[in-house]
Amino acid sequence: MRYVSTRGSAPALDFAGVTLAGLAPDGGLFVPEQWPRFSHEEIAALRGLPYATLAARIMQPFVGDCLTPERLQELCEEAYGRFAHVAVTPLTQLDERNWLLELFHGPTLAFKDVALQLLGLLFEEFLALEDRALTVVGATSGDTGSAAIDALANRDRVEIFMLHPAGRVSDVQRVQMTTVLAPNVHNVAIDGDFDTAQAMVKRLFSDRDVTSAINIGAVNSINWARLMAQVVYYFAAALQLGAPERKIAFSVPTGNFGDVFAGYVAAQMGLPIERLVVATNINDILFRALSDGDYSAGTVTPTAAPSMDIQVSSNFERLLFDLGDRDGAALAAQMAGFEQTRAMRLTNAQRDGASALFCTARADADDMAQAMRWAWEECDCEAIDPHTAVGLHAARMLEWSNDVPVVTLATAHPAKFRDAVERATGYRPSLPPRVGDIFAREERFTSLSGGYEDVRKFVLDTAIYRA
Numbered sequence: 514m515r516y517v518s519t520r521g522s523a524p525a526l527d528f529a530g531v532t533l534a535g536l537a538p539d540g541g542l543f544v545p546e547q548w549p550r551f552s553h554e555e556i557a558a559l560r561g562l563p564y565a566t567l568a569a570r571i572m573q574p575f576v577g578d579c580l581t582p583e584r585l586q587e588l589c590e591e592a593y594g595r596f597a598h599v600a601v602t603p604l605t606q607l608d609e610r611n612w613l614l615e616l617f618h619g620p621t622l623a624f625k626d627v628a629l630q631l632l633g634l635l636f637e638e639f640l641a642l643e644d645r646a647l648t649v650v651g652a653t654s655g656d657t658g659s660a661a662i663d664a665l666a667n668r669d670r671v672e673i674f675m676l677h678p679a680g681r682v683s684d685v686q687r688v689q690m691t692t693v694l695a696p697n698v699h700n701v702a703i704d705g706d707f708d709t710a711q712a713m714v715k716r717l718f719s720d721r722d723v724t725s726a727i728n729i730g731a732v733n734s735i736n737w738a739r740l741m742a743q744v745v746y747y748f749a750a751a752l753q754l755g756a757p758e759r760k761i762a763f764s765v766p767t768g769n770f771g772d773v774f775a776g777y778v779a780a781q782m783g784l785p786i787e788r789l790v791v792a793t794n795i796n797d798i799l800f801r802a803l804s805d806g807d808y809s810a811g812t813v814t815p816t817a818a819p820s821m822d823i824q825v826s827s828n829f830e831r832l833l834f835d836l837g838d839r840d841g842a843a844l845a846a847q848m849a850g851f852e853q854t855r856a857m858r859l860t861n862a863q864r865d866g867a868s869a870l871f872c873t874a875r876a877d878a879d880d881m882a883q884a885m886r887w888a889w890e891e892c893d894c895e896a897i898d899p900h901t902a903v904g905l906h907a908a909r910m911l912e913w914s915n916d917v918p919v920v921t922l923a924t925a926h927p928a929k930f931r932d933a934v935e936r937a938t939g940y941r942p943s944l945p946p947r948v949g950d951i952f953a954r955e956e957r958f959t960s961l962s963g964g965y966e967d968v969r970k971f972v973l974d975t976a977i978y979r980a
C-alpha cells in the first residue's frame with residue numbers, strides 16, 4: 514500500500530514511511546492511494562474474532578509489506594493486552610436504540626490509548642529496522658499527552674517532548690503525564706493556552722536549526738497510523754450488533770475529526786454504516802461546515818469537554834480530499850485560502866458528498882449536563898464523561914428509522930473528568946485501580962515562560978538523540 518498527500522505534491526510513501534513522517538512535506542496529510550474493500554462474506558467471516566486478531570486483519574491491507582501478518586498480530590496482542598477489559602472496547606446497552614462503545618479501558622482512560630499503544634510499538638519496530646531515532650514533539654490539552662507518554666516511556670530509539678498549558682489541564686491529566694519519570698520523557702508546562710503550545714510545536718517543525726539537529730516526529734492525529742488503528746473498533750461494534758446483515762449508526766464526539774474520519778474509512782472498506790454523526794460542543798466549526806458549508810474558525814471557548822475545544826479540525830482535510838475526486842492541486846489552493854483568511858466555503862460536491870454519510874449536531878453546556886443526567890438517572894446509574902455526553906445528546910436528539918442501533922463512542926472514562934460528572938449528576942466517579950496512586954507520586958516537569966526561543970533552546974539542549 515502506498516500513501517499520497519492531500520495536497521498532491523509530496524512523493525508517495527509506504528506505511529513505515531508515513532508512520533515516521535507524520536505530516537507530508539507539502540503541508541498535506543497522508544491518505545492511502547485507494548481504500549481496501551472487504552466483501553460481505555469477508556466481513557461476516559470476521560465475527561467472533563478476539564480484538565487483537567480482528568485488528569490485525571483490518572489493518573493488514575494498510576500495512577502492506579511493511580510487517581508480516583505474524584508480526585502485526587504480535588504487536589496487536591502486545592498493544593491490546595494492556596487494556597483492562599478482555600473485549601478491549603466493550604459495548605454497553607443504554608436503552609432499546611442506544612449503545613455506548615467504551616473506548617476508555619486503556620492505561621490513561623481515554624480512547625487515544627487505542628491508537629497510541631500501537632503507535633508506540635510501530636515507532637520502535639520501524640526505527641529499529643531503519644537504525645535511526647526519533648524525537649517526538651507534541652502539544653496537548655490533556656488526553657493526547659498522557660496517552661502518548663504512556664505509550665512511548667522507556668521505548669528504544671524514541672523520546673518525547675510534550676508541551677501542556679500550565680494550569681489548564683485537569684489534575685488527573687497533569688499527573689498522568691508528569692509522574693512518568695522515564696529518561697526519554699520530557700514534560701514542559703507552557704505559560705499560555707493550548708493554542709500557544711500548539712503554535713510553538715508548529716514552529717519547531719518548520720525551524721531549520723531544529724529539524725537539522727533532531728529527527729522530529731508527530732503523535733497527533735495527523736499521523737495516519739492512529740486513524741488506521743481506530744477503524745478497528747467500528748468493525749468490532751458493528752459485527753456484534755449484526756453487521757454485515759444490519760446497518761449501524763455511530764455518534765462520535767468530535768474535535769480534530771480524527772475519530773469520526775476512522776468511521777468514514779470503515780464505511781469505505783465496506784462496513785454497512787447507516788450514518789456517522791459528527792457531534793460537536795459549542796466550538797462548532799464542523800457543525801457549521803456540515804450544516805451549511807461554512808468552514809470558518811472563530812476563537813476557542815473553553816467547555817467541560819476540553820479535548821474537543823478546537824477550532825481548526827486538521828483531519829477534515831482528508832475528507833475534503835476524498836470527496837473532491839482526490840484533486841490535490843485544487844485542495845492545496847482551497848487550504849491556502851483557508852490558511853490566509855481562516856474561513857472557506859465547502860464546494861457543492863463536498864457538501865453533497867458529505868451529506869450522503871454524515872449528519873451533525875451540537876451540544877451546549879445544558880445539553881451535556883442533561884445527557885449525563887439521563888444516562889445516570891434513566892440507564893441504571895451509567896456515568897458518562899462530558900465528551901461522551903456530547904455524542905449521546907446528538908444520538909438522542911436526531912431522528913432514526915425504526916430498528917437502527919445507534920452507538921455513541923464513549924471516548925473518556927467518567928473519572929477522568931469527575932468534577933464535571935459530579936456537577937451534573939451528584940455522583941463522583943472514582944479512578945479505577947489500574948491508575949494506582951498517581952497523586953502520591955513524584956511529579957517532574959519543566960516550566961517555561963519565556964516564549965518560543967526558550968522552548969527551542971530547551972528542546973535542543975535536552976534532546977537525547979541527534980539527527
Ligand SMILES: *Cc1c(COP(=O)(O)O)cnc(C)c1O
Binds near residue numbers: 625820
Ligand atoms: C481527543 C478526544 C476527542 C476528540 O477526538 P478527535 O479525534 O480529535 O475528533 C473526544 N473525546 C475525548 C475524550 C478525547 O480525548
